[in-house]
Amino acid sequence: MTHKTPTLLLKTKSTPSDAYDEYFTNKNYNPLFIPVLSHQFHAANLAHIRDLFNTGALKHDNPERKYGGLIFTSQRAVEGFARMIEEDADEQIASDSSKSLPLYTVGPATSRSLSSLVTSHLPHATIHGTDTGNGENLARFILEHYNNLAGNKNGRGEKLPLLFLVGEQRRDIIPKTLMSGELPEGERIGVEEVVVYETCVMESFEGDFTKVIDSYKSEDYDGGGEKVMWVVIFSPTGCDAMLRVLGLDSSSNDNGNGVLVAPGKRVFVATIGPTTRDHLRLKYGFEPHVCAEKPSQEGIGGGIERFMEGRNGK
Structure with missing residues (x-):
């Protein structure tokens, strides 16, 4: 044998x-x-993201729109986000908020997890960065893609930041790269990190x-x-x-x-x-x-x- x-x-x-x-x-x-690993989702922060969807803070036609897209680099962050969308978010508002909403991800596994959620609850969202492989490459991709994306500004013409759903243990390569002082001011992209899960051995x-x-x-x-x-x-x-x-x-x-x-x-x-x-x-x-x-x-x-x-x- x-x-x-x-x-x-x-x-x-x-x-x-x-x-x-x-x-x-x-x-x-x-x-x-x-x-x-064992994981515990951060209920309060996921509720905050739910409220962003339910109040229309991510809708592309809202002049007071707060964020231009979301970043995911772990399947666990996608899982927490998916639970929130499926169980707590207003279905119609979530669907409307997915119009012109880019979802940036790293690696095929995280992308597959997002794809099923997009199909069922965020039909107009688009997934980008699947083949970037790591955070550094994803950050470079976002700089190129998001800076040339129509609809990345609010009603006052200001570039919208991206919302980064993370665990409490993570590298800071993505926000550092996107907000680097070495970039021309017009190319910088704001990033707001929200911890949606905690990890321990x-x-x-x-x-x-x-x-x-x-x-x-x-x-x-x-x-x-x-x-x-x-x-x-x-x-x-x-x-x-x-x-x-x-x-x-x-x-x-x-x-x-x-x-x-x-x-x-x-x-x-x-x-x-x-x-x-x-x-x-x-x-x-x-x-x-x-x-x-x-x-x-x-x-x-x-x-x-x-x-x-x-x-x-x-």
Whole structure:
């Protein structure tokens, strides 16, 4: 029987189906999900956004319009926004407010989450930035797109700011880039951040991760070739616990050879993108073996395949 490479996906498995599960299963991996994060939505701030919709503060023909569009860089922010729209927003006003409303997003997963909401509740909104891949690229895209977008001003001819729905832990690259003092004043774009969810590491994560690694270590090894396990990281949160379980700290690195956790058994690490990779580099001195070129299952899978081919000398 063909050996399937165990692949630990440090995320909650999506329901009713998960694209990572389907992809890695079909590619002869054995995917296993270990949830890392727990999330709590910020009810008061989501209520504030609901009120913006219900009062027409986002309607394109309102001379007192407050914002020209919305920015999303996480699926959790989309989820909180979607719940608010579906459960609390006035359906007709939300639909009207979607006219000429750009929604900026980063990565295909977040875009897919937004697409279903647009279809059902915001029929006139448009989604942009799907293929930008990270916050820095998205910010550059927004500068080009929004500054040339008709209807980005209020009734007084002032450029409208963008509303950025975020978690309490985030990088500031997007607002810094859009509001940079190095830009000509006419090109700057105001950004107002609203925290719509909070994140923390699940109490069970380190124990769950330890159990899987210990089981891998204790599997029978016949010496007939090296066994490999991959760990895929989707967020900087929880990285310290993962490295602790693997026995790594700031003074140790594997020089690209993988973490030898038992005779003949190595663990390699892949990240969903440069934010998590840089977090591992800067905070822990650890260089992940793969960083996805695009934040998707294909991006992760393709990076793993190229790494293994190079390592095996193919």
